[in-house]
Amino acid sequence: MKTQLIVALDVPDLKQAEDLVKELSPVVKYFKIGMQLFTACGPNVVRMVRKYNSDVFLDLKFHDIPNTVAQAALSSLRLGVSMFNVHALGGDVMLATVIQAINKEIEQTKQPSPIVLGVTVLTSMDRQQLNRVGVIRSVKNEVVGLAGLCKKAGLSGVVCSGKEIKLLRRVMGKDFILVVPGIRPLEAKADDQKRIVTPTQAAEWGADYIVVGRPITQATNRIQAAKEILSDLNKA
Numbered sequence: 001m002k003t004q005l006i007v008a009l010d011v012p013d014l015k016q017a018e019d020l021v022k023e024l025s026p027v028v029k030y031f032k033i034g035m036q037l038f039t040a041c042g043p044n045v046v047r048m049v050r051k052y053n054s055d056v057f058l059d060l061k062f063h064d065i066p067n068t069v070a071q072a073a074l075s076s077l078r079l080g081v082s083m084f085n086v087h088a089l090g091g092d093v094m095l096a097t098v099i100q101a102i103n104k105e106i107e108q109t110k111q112p113s114p115i116v117l118g119v120t121v122l123t124s125m126d127r128q129q130l131n132r133v134g135v136i137r138s139v140k141n142e143v144v145g146l147a148g149l150c151k152k153a154g155l156s157g158v159v160c161s162g163k164e165i166k167l168l169r170r171v172m173g174k175d176f177i178l179v180v181p182g183i184r185p186l187e188a189k190a191d192d193q194k195r196i197v198t199p200t201q202a203a204e205w206g207a208d209y210i211v212v213g214r215p216i217t218q219a220t221n222r223i224q225a226a227k228e229i230l231s232d233l234n235k236a
């Protein structure tokens with residue numbers, strides 16, 4: 001499968017989210033709903049995206065005790081979300097409980113399996129910050145270790161930075177899904193992203209999905225910006 005584009009709906013209300021989805025859904029299949037928008041609008045924003053026949057990545061990074069996260073995962077599935085994520089630091093029991101709950105529901109309802117992603121180390125964390133919360137491994141070893149935990153528990157893949165694609169692809173194998181934010185086309189501003197890669201690099205290195213926000217949502221011509229990124233992905 002070619003690398004797919006997910007557009008991040010990082011806007012504060014339903015109206016602005018719907019304007020983006022209405023405009024972009026003819027060319028973009030996946031939209032990411034994060035904490036800001038979901039906290040403001042709730043499940044209605046997922047229903048709105050589904051109304052445009054688009055798919056939702058619910059980026060709420062669940063992290064709680066196993067039963068609570070498994071129930072949140074089931075609520076996501078019942079809402080029609082096709083991708084969601086959980087913190088790998090929730091532990092292997094929590095990860096396995098989520099997968100067990102999802103598999104049981106899928107078996108009963110015969111609906112398609114969602115993509116369940118692990119969040120390893122937030123890209124805002126460096127080694128010093130990790131040390132201060134008691135993590136002694138290097139960032140790289142922590143990412144690989146947590147990704148391995150996710151794979152063993154049956155998760156579909158992880159969210160990772162562009163700089164981690166090659167390493168994770170090599171260590172985790174070809175079927176492990178890599179979803180990559182922090183993407184900037186060559187001509188775009190970096191904004192607050194530090195370790196950016198281009199859509200072409202991400203695709204060539206083995207990303208399955210890239211997440212792009214501001215380079216599309218704040219472009220003067222949003223459809224054109226999305227089309228250019230899609231064309232880069234198709235050429236890679």
Ligand code: C5P
Nearest residue numbers: 008010123181182193211212213214215
């Ligand atoms: O506007 P921009 O393309 O930087 O948006 C990237 C999106 O991906 C945002 O929703 C951001 O929260 C998310 N993200 C990220 N880096 C991570 C994880 C998620 O930029 N490590």
